[in-house]
Amino acid sequence: MKLALIGFGQAGGKIVDQFVEYDERQGTDIVRAAVAVNTAKADLMGLEHIPENNRVLIGQSRVKGHGVGADNELGAEIAEEDIDEVQGAIDSIPVHEVDAFLVVAGLGGGTGSGGSPVLAKHLKRIYTEPVYGLGILPGSDEGGIYTLNAARSFQTFVREVDNLLVFDNDAWRKTGESVSSGYEEINEEIVRRFGILFGAGEIEEGGEVAESVVDSSEIINTLSGGGVSTVGYASEEVEAPSNNGGGGILSRLKGDDDDDELDSAHTTNRITSLVRKAALGRLTLPCEIDGAERALLVMAGPPQHLNRKGIERGRKWLEEQTGSMEVRGGDYPVRGSGFVASVILLSGVTNVPRIKELQQVAIEAQDNIDEIREESEDNLNDLIQDDDDELESLF
Ligand code: GDP
Numbered sequence: 209m210k211l212a213l214i215g216f217g218q219a220g221g222k223i224v225d226q227f228v229e230y231d232e233r234q235g236t237d238i239v240r241a242a243v244a245v246n247t248a249k250a251d252l253m254g255l256e257h258i259p260e261n262n263r264v265l266i267g268q269s270r271v272k273g274h275g276v277g278a279d280n281e282l283g284a285e286i287a288e289e290d291i292d293e294v295q296g297a298i299d300s301i302p303v304h305e306v307d308a309f310l311v312v313a314g315l316g317g318g319t320g321s322g323g324s325p326v327l328a329k330h331l332k333r334i335y336t337e338p339v340y341g342l343g344i345l346p347g348s349d350e351g352g353i354y355t356l357n358a359a360r361s362f363q364t365f366v367r368e369v370d371n372l373l374v375f376d377n378d379a380w381r382k383t384g385e386s387v388s389s390g391y392e393e394i395n396e397e398i399v400r401r402f403g404i405l406f407g408a409g410e411i412e413e414g415g416e417v418a419e420s421v422v423d424s425s426e427i428i429n430t431l432s433g434g435g436v437s438t439v440g441y442a443s444e445e446v447e448a449p450s451n452n453g454g455g456g457i458l459s460r461l462k463g464d465d466d467d468d469e470l471d472s473a474h475t476t477n478r479i480t481s482l483v484r485k486a487a488l489g490r491l492t493l494p495c496e497i498d499g500a501e502r503a504l505l506v507m508a509g510p511p512q513h514l515n516r517k518g519i520e521r522g523r524k525w526l527e528e529q530t531g532s533m534e535v536r537g538g539d540y541p542v543r544g545s546g547f548v549a550s551v552i553l554l555s556g557v558t559n560v561p562r563i564k565e566l567q568q569v570a571i572e573a574q575d576n577i578d579e580i581r582e583e584s585e586d587n588l589n590d591l592i593q594d595d596d597d598e599l600e601s602l603f
Contacts, residue, residue: 209307209409209424210240212298212337216327217283217320218251219344220244220313221258223395227312228257230399236407241301245294245327247286247319248275264297266290266323276318280357283322291330298331307409307424308338311369313361316346316354321361328368338428341369342402345376345493345562359570362563371431371555373402374438374493376562401439401492404551408506408540420516422506422538427553430504430536435556436563438493442485443549444478446513472515479507479518482550483525493560500530501556505537509548514539522550530554 215224221244231239242258247267255263265273267286276282287294311328313320324341331339343365346354366372380394409424431437483505487497503526507519523537 209238209406209427210305211238211406212241212301212303212306212309213239213243214294214298214309214311214327215242215244215258215320216287216311216313216324217246217317218248218314219317220311220320220324221246221251221255221263222391223312223342223344223398225255225257226395226399227403230403232257234403234407236403237410238403238406240306243294243297243301245287245297245319245323246275247271247273247283249273251275261300262297264294266293276322278316278353278357279318280322280361283318283320284326285322286319287323287326291326294327295330295334303335303337306337307428308340308370309335310340310342310406312342312344313365314344314346315358315361315365316344316350317357321357325361325364325368328365332368332370338370338431339368340431341365341372342398343372343374344398345374345378345566347378347381349381355566355569356573359566359573362566363570366434366436369434371434372436374436376493378562379490379494397441398492401441401551404441404508404540404549405439405504405506405553408508408538408551411540420519420538422504422536422540426504426536426538430502430534430553430555433501433556435501435558436493436560437553437555438491438495438557438560440486440489440491440552440554441549442482442489443547444482445546446478446509446548447546472517475513475515476518476521478513478548479515479550480521480525482507482548483522483552486550486552487526487529487554491554493557493562495554495557495561496559497530497554497557499558500532500554501558502534503530503532503536503555504553505535506540506551506553507537507548508540508542508545508551510543510545511539511541513548514541526552 213224215221224242228242243262244258245264246252252263311324313324315321328339408422409427411421519537527535
């Protein structure tokens with residue numbers, strides 16, 4: 209499906225930037241427009257793939273391009289004051305050509321954390337297209353203020369969007385590694401998962417697998433109803449497709465029907481095991497899959513390695529595991545790919561330990577708010593100092 213991507217803050221901008229690169233490299237044609245919004249000039253200058261005209265610096269009169277540190281209340285105020293500047297960039301998007309907006313932000317910082325819910329609310333007031341959020345939760349080693357920001361931003365963001373897709377940095381941190389040193393890999397993981405999910409709805413029906421290709425309305429229906437979503441992924445390498453399409457003429461001449469059946473059983477088994485691995489492996493937001501309200505299974509790969517029976521079995525298994533009556537499934541044929549991959553979108557998940565923890569933090573924070581504010585101010589001063597150094601080295 210076609211998306212208008214808006215990255216708010218540093219993490220949001222970097223992820224959208226990488227999404228644009230993925231889209232161009234893979235030829236998936238998902239990104240109809242990409243915009244980055246930030247209060248920090250240096251962050252906008254560091255982007256590589258988002259067109260310069262689509263980079264919006266807000267809050268210049270308040271923070272002079274230095275960012276807001278981890279002050280997400282200031283981030284939210286600035287977003288409200290300067291929403292017209294953001295709208296100015298969105299005005300250049302042919303909105304009638306997009307299926308949805310996706311607002312991407314790290315929820316632990318200041319600009320994206322405070323600004324993304326403000327933008328989502330604004331977009332929903334103006335446009336009829338669905339507005340989805342992709343919220344990144346901070347690592348637990350980042351400190352109290354980040355957790356508190358995420359707890360508060362999460363509560364607002366989930367209310368303002370049509371669905372909040374979540375990625376938890378904490379669950380993806382490698383042991384012995386701080387989150388920041390692993391961002392590159394983490395961002396690739398994010399872009400791969402969401403790229404396959406949204407790319408699936410962009411394939412035109414036709415050719416060999418016409419019956420069961422996922423279309424954008426299935427993605428939209430799975431996300432409708434709101435709440436929080438998580439995405440699972442698993443892949444397996446397969447032989448590069450041969451030119452005569454597998455068995456082809458030779459096996460038919462030899463009357464090799466048994467081989468075909470064996471192949472098809474193998475294909476089905478591979479699909480069902482990839483579905484299990486994706487659902488039971490590491491999700492973007494770890495949770496119990498039991499109780500998910502809706503799910504969508506996308507099987508991506510070369511058409512000859514996809515079959516309806518496998519997808520149907522995978523879909524049924526997901527129905528049993530989630531207890532949901534609304535599990536959709538289909539394929540995403542990618543000719544010439546050397547992998548078969550399963551992507552599972554679980555929407556309306558309820559049993560999420562990390563979210564419960566954040567809610568608890570938000571409640572407890574009321575008691576020691578002064579301490580946290582102090583930490584935030586120190587943080588802001590450090591950041592302004594860092595930013596000054598960074599800007600000086602740039603000019
Ligand atoms: P902002 O610019 O004020 O919105 O704040 P940042 O986006 O820099 O940081 C917000 C949070 O996003 C941090 O606490 C990190 O958890 C996370 N973060 C920052 N950069 C990245 C990134 O490149 N990838 C990912 N996955 N998370 C990031």
